[in-house]
Amino acid sequence: MLNVNNVQIVYDNVIEAVRDASLSVDEGQIVTLLGSNGAGKSTILKGISGVLYPEDGDIIGGTITLNGESLIGRKPDEIVRSGVVMVPEGRQLFEPLTVEENLMMGGITRSRSGATEALENVFDIFPRVKEKRSTIAGYLSGGEQQMVAIGRALMSSPRLLMLDEPSLGLAPQIIAEIFAAVSDLSKQNNVSVLLVEQNAELALSIASYAYIIENGRVVMDGPPDKLMDNEDVKEFYLGFSESGHRRNMRDVKHYKRRKRWLS
Structure with a gap:
């Protein structure tokens, strides 16, 4: 590979x-x-x-x-x-955006239906991210931000x-x-x-x-x-x-x- x-x-x-x-x-x-x-x-x-x-x-x-x-x-x-997708050190989220908006940025290369399906997959992997989907990313804990960062990378189905x-x-x-x-x-x-x-x-x-x-x-x-x-x-x-x-x-x-x- x-x-x-x-x-x-x-x-x-x-x-x-x-x-x-x-x-x-x-x-x-x-x-x-x-x-x-x-x-x-x-x-x-x-x-x-x-x-x-x-x-x-x-x-x-x-x-x-x-x-x-x-x-x-x-x-x-x-x-x-x-x-090939990288999750950088320090997470580097778009802090003024919500969790869901951050995730959808990761699916920008996909069709709308593909991005929606990927979003549900991320929520299955990280249930606490789903709970915070409407929260501003800058207000999350460090661990929650890391989950969102990984989820954002997974949105492109790497x-x-x-x-x-x-x-x-x-x-x-x-x-x-x-x-x-x-x-x-x-x-x-x-x-x-x-x-x-x-x-x-x-x-x-x-x-x-x-x-x-x-x-x-x-x-x-x-x-x-x-x-x-x-x-x-x-x-x-x-x-x-x-x-x-x-x-x-x-x-x-x-x-x-x-x-x-x-x-």
Whole structure:
């Protein structure tokens, strides 16, 4: 389905944010990208979505294809029409509009009947969004806004849904509800998901494959059970010491990566 091959992305023709990164997402698969802040995860999603230009970003090498067709150089709306939709970090709703108006903006590429059907599907996935359909989006809680943001993306019936930090700043109960919905979408609707998430343990719990990115490069990949058994992943991303006890995250954050991670 989606194939990213040796992609290189720079900002302002100077700053290399992603270097020779490769990854793939198969149909109906949930794939997660793990890495520290600034590793290049969000930049990869923006490159796939065609929205690097507002930040003077450019893809200067490699290929990005969806079912064999290149996405590089295509306009963002064309990429959405091809079936690839991103939910950005921070949700970015139209706050003065109602929940339903926000959702209908996501269905702008569909016919009226198609958008109406998609709206009902979103309400089935997120019942609390239906309860708030007439509420001004800016008055919603963070968790409700995230549900609306995901629902808005689903209005175009995507084949590939990309989520950038969906759990950021949310309560654990809301996070569990959102991740359960994402997992059900993949299983029941055959929607592929590319997930960028700081909560490694949570991301690995629903993913079928994972990539770890450091300094713009993929340094490790594999199925979740393999990565969760890796000592480096346990220490740097899951917060466990070599003895198996959970470390204080402040200690983990300041711990230096071993050189072989960047070899």
